[in-house]
Amino acid sequence: MANTISSSTIATIVTQTLQQCQFNTSFTFRSPAITVTGPYCVNQLGATLHELGAKHVLLVVDKMVWQLGLTSSCETAIELAGLTLTLFTDVQGEPDSELVVKGVAMLKASGADFVLGLGGGSALDAAKAIAVLGDYKGALSEFVVGGLASRTVGLGAIPTTAGTGSEATDITVIKDVVNNIKVPVKGPALVPDLALLDPALMLGVPSSITAATGIDTLTHAIEAYTSRQSNPLAQAYAYHSIEMVIKALPVAVGCGDDMDMRHSMAIAAYKAGLSFSNSGLGLVHAISHQIGSFYHIPHGVANAILLPYVMVFNRLCCENSYAEIAKALGVDRDSMTKRELCQAAILRVRQLIIDLGLPTSLAGFEVNPTDFTTIAEQAMSDICLTGTPRQVNALQIVSLLELAFVGDLEMEGS
Ligand SMILES: [Fe+2]
Structure with missing residues (x-):
């Protein structure tokens, strides 16, 4: 006896197939507005920040990267461009919600209009969270997926390791210290306006x-x-x-x-x-x-x-x-x-x-x-x-x- 397939099963298969087709052929692709790349391209940072309308930069860096002096070329480029610079050097290890709260407070107190992360994935994730959570009053865990369509400050990322790709992504991972869980925060506003890839900053990575x-x-x-x-x-x-x-x-x-x-x-x-x-x-x-x-x-x-x-x-x-x-x-x-x-x-x-x-x-x-x-x-x-x-x-x-x-x-x- 031949197997039969009910009409409802066929309808389900057709629907799933169509959904799959739509998924693969109709999509939205997001990327940074400006990508600057090349050896010593950090020298172009000031001009690029001007192009993005920045006037006051909050530079969020790994403490160790800062102590090693790796931020100096970046700081110089910002100052030579006539922009105001405020440093936030508290990032050590994976960022948590307390760090982000501290960073947001500094963002508001400084009046900076552009958050620039410099360092490994942790510094970039911290910078992204500080830039988008500045005006947020709710629980971090509510941002697991979806929200964060806009932000009020500019955002840039300069990686010093080649790995996470955080400079290109719409995601940041922050540890929620209240619930002791890592919270992936995802949304279009987390895609940086600027990604600057300078391999000269990566030469000393072990x-x-x-x-x-x-x-x-x-x-x-x-x-x-x-x-x-x-x-x-x-x-x-x-x-x-x-x-x-x-x-x-x-x-x-x-x-x-x-x-x-x-x-x-x-x-x-x-x-x-x-x-x-x-x-x-x-x-x-x-x-x-x-x-x-x-x-x-x-x-x-x-x-x-x-x-x-x-x-x-x-x-x-x-x-x-x-x-x-x-x-x-x-x-x-x-x-x-x-x-x-x-x-x-x-x-x-x-x-x-x-x-x-x-x-x-x-x-x-x-x-x-x-x-x-x-x-x-x-x-x-x-x-x-x-x-x-x-x-x-x-x-x-x-x-x-x-x-x-x-x-x-x-x-x-x-
Ligand atoms: Fe990964």
């Missing part, structure tokens, strides 16, 4: 941090490329970011003073940021957010451990995408099938992580496998899971964590 933040960039690009919420523009940026990372990251790690490769990584991080800001991330970030909090594993390191395992898990739904990514990674032989290209992409990513000296399992960390169920349940409610290409449940995440714990990539499994 190799271990360059490696970890670089793999964060690669993870952003791969997750954005394969997200169910992706779109052609986001995929184009992600693909080019992957091409740049595979060429530039090993040299940037091995020869930190190579300006060209530092510049390539700065652009790769920016492109990956643009991509995931306009498409979303996936399971790697959903889990790494949790193990980062549980075990204080740096974000890029957590991503490096998880990325190959998640790619193995996702390949059921990502064979075509991973075959395309293989080409971006330089693995491209005419004789290879899509399945072979897919496998080769995963192995290429794994080899890069090994070459960079990053860990390939959780075994070297003080990780307790009895935590995995709790971690998996928390990962299931992480905002990054919404676009993940393969549906996943908590038990599957526990299994994935167990494989990552023992270091078994299980390439022929699943």
Whole structure:
């Protein structure tokens, strides 16, 4: 007897297909109004701030970056342009709501009309939150998704590491000290007006941090490329970011003073940021957010451990995408099938992580496998899971964590 499909089932399938089509072909893409890039381009900062109408800049910096004197060229550029400068140097580690409240108070007291973040992801996230939460009176947790369509001050970002891509994104992550949770705050107003990518500011970044933040960039690009919420523009940026990372990251790690490769990584991080800001991330970030909090594993390191395992898990739904990514990674032989290209992409990513000296399992960390169920349940409610290409449940995440714990990539499994 032939199987029959009810009309309501057909209607559901058609509706879902149409929604999927609309999602991929009709989209909004946001990016900074002005992007300035190149060695020593910080010298163009004053003119660019004038172009954006800034008169008084609140410079939000990592305390360590400031103590190392890395802000001096930026401060000089602002002052030479005749703009008023107020420094906020309290950023140390991941920003929390108390820091943001302090920064907002300084913004109001100073009368600054432009907030400029300079430093790693923490300084940029802090600057973005200070710029948009200045007039907000409610609870931080109400901003999880959606709000923040406008702000009353200008916003710029100058990264000193190539990783988070925060200079290009519509998201900031702030720890809510009242509820002791990290709150992703997302909205169009968080996209900076200005992104300035000066590789000269990145030359002194230690190799271990360059490696970890670089793999964060690669993870952003791969997750954005394969997200169910992706779109052609986001995929184009992600693909080019992957091409740049595979060429530039090993040299940037091995020869930190190579300006060209530092510049390539700065652009790769920016492109990956643009991509995931306009498409979303996936399971790697959903889990790494949790193990980062549980075990204080740096974000890029957590991503490096998880990325190959998640790619193995996702390949059921990502064979075509991973075959395309293989080409971006330089693995491209005419004789290879899509399945072979897919496998080769995963192995290429794994080899890069090994070459960079990053860990390939959780075994070297003080990780307790009895935590995995709790971690998996928390990962299931992480905002990054919404676009993940393969549906996943908590038990599957526990299994994935167990494989990552023992270091078994299980390439022929699943
Ligand atoms: Fe990330």
